[in-house]
Amino acid sequence: MDSIIDNPFLHVGVPETLKCIHPLSAVDQSAPRGYTRWMFIFDFPEVSAETTLSACSCIKRGLDFVFEEYPFLTGRLGPLHHPVKKNLIQLRYNDTARPDGLHWTSYENTSGYDYLELCKAGMDVSRWSIPHFCAAPSFVEMSEWPPAFTLQATFLKSGALVLCFAFHNSVVDEWSISLILARFAMGTRHPEPIPKAFVYRPPDISQYVDHGANEDFDKFPEWAISDSIEVEEAKSDPRPSDLRTRIFKIPTRNAENFWVAMRCYLREAHIPEGVNIIECLSALVWVFITRTEHGYPETQETGMKLFIPVNTRSRLLPPLTASYDGNTISIAEFAHAAVRIHKAKRTIDNGYVRRRLAQLDQLNEPMEAVRVFENETKFGTKLSSLDIGAELEFGIPGAGDGLDGRARWVRKPWVHSRAVNILPRRQGGDFEIQVCLEERQLELVRKLLEKKWFTTKGYTYPSSYRRR
Known part of the structure; x- marks a missing residue:
């Protein structure tokens, strides 16, 4: 896209804390403005305050690994004014104060949340509602500055952990998502920081x-x-x-x-x-x-x-x-x-x-x-x-x-x-x-x-x- 996107005087209504700009290419700008969601469902036989706290701590460590490698995923998307082009968006983030990044909740063993029955039925999760299992909004309004990425952990007391990752389509494609998930898993497996796979540089396909x-x-x-x-x-x-x-x-x-x-x-x-x-x-x-x-x-x-x-x-x-x-x-x-x-x-x-x-x-x-x-x-x-x-x-x-x-x-x-x-x-x-x-x-x-x-x-x- 044109370099005019990096002109700070053209940013309208930007949240004050989001100082950094992640450039979006012409391909990013023309991507559908919704989320790609992937859900990982684990056996989690003992759901208690202690096991939930331990799991959430590990998940947050995985997010820290991701945000170190991909800091723009902590950001938000919003409208961008351009003198010629219409309906552009921008991605801004704060590289010094990162959000927690993890939303979590739990559900009792009630109808629709019985893990054993769900497994027997082939785990078709389309019956679940977005607000109950995903932290990203169901409907995206750019004027509301939606997040670039969310992760929600949902514990089913019938014996399961559900991780729902949501990536905005304007930020990454599914091949990038596979790299991000691998980085997340690297963080959840390792209690200590390890060298980054590569140095983050803003993308450029000009x-x-x-x-x-x-x-x-x-x-x-x-x-x-x-x-x-x-x-x-x-x-x-x-x-x-x-x-x-x-x-x-x-x-x-x-x-x-x-x-x-x-x-x-x-x-x-x-x-x-x-x-x-x-x-x-x-x-x-x-x-x-x-x-x-x-x-x-x-x-x-x-x-x-x-x-x-x-x-x-x-x-x-x-x-x-x-x-x-x-x-x-x-x-x-x-x-x-x-x-x-x-x-x-x-x-x-x-x-x-x-x-x-x-x-x-x-x-x-x-x-x-x-x-x-x-x-x-x-x-x-x-x-x-x-x-x-x-x-x-x-x-x-x-x-x-x-x-x-x-x-x-x-x-x-x-x-x-x-x-x-x-x-x-x-x-x-x-x-x-x-x-x-x-x-x-x-x-x-x-x-x-x-x-x-x-x-x-x-x-x-x-x-x-x-x-x-």
Whole structure:
């Protein structure tokens, strides 16, 4: 973004204690202005004043490790005036007086909070409300200066500890989140400070932006506006209250057998692409979603799109450092099967990413990109398959006994748009796929999946639960 963002005379209504500025790039400015939440659920068999205090002390130490490495996460986001561009935001923080950072609470063993019953039901947490389990606001108003990051620890007296991390989308992407969680786990495991992994420097991607470039949205797959025929054939976007979430579970052996069968088929068809197991599972679910919406895609010119996030740090030339903590995700779209998913990811190269950065940089209102993308995803499905935190050994006292301090469950709670999430899994564990669709279609997808490789665990919950 323009250097004018660093002009202190243009900051309006800034909280007086927030003296430091963390720069936000054109990509950050055009990210959806909400939170990405990840929930880690641990066995915590003895919930008492003593064990709770010990666990909270350890969690705070983990936060200290995080804030030392990423001081801007203690900050808040607010509006930024610009003489030309509209609807910009800024991130400000105080590097000398850090907040406590941890919110915690506990719940009795009542309906909806019985850990054993929740485990039996597959731990679908979409029934829980945001205010009860997450410290970040449900609705984000930039004029209220919402936090860049929150962490809430919730103790269920039925025997569980729930950690809910919330990261504002304008500050970090999910690849950055994985680094932050690893740093947090490092802090909870070690009672003494250890050397930092790298020295914090404000992010800068200006070298990759060609300020003279100017392309339209339709040159990029994730912003390609659906033509009138496809929009008319597609169902209208369901209201949040019409959406339901369900978790499908597939045993590891079934998934591996399916992967082998897929690769054998591709070899026999003389298709050399080397697809991985996640691409195969994603393709299976996506094909069934498409069939319940449009029939069999191979017989039609139009169909549902699949939007796939791609970490572009290594796609740029020269590569962007892995420790870069801003947003760099591009979206590969449209897959009829595993090979097309695989190929779509490969299309995101240095040239594509640089063109995309230039296009975002020249927008007078960065949120225009969000509106166009959200309009496009009304007629498609978003996929997330990032393996975040399932193998992290947190070492929180009393939590994760028998699992080497790891969480028993990792969840992405409160999904409220058409989405498929391949949930993080421990090595050797079963695959879990969280699907959010309109209720009628979700039931059709369930029947197709259960005829093939999947079993379903848990219940189907309305998205409206998330705000109660």
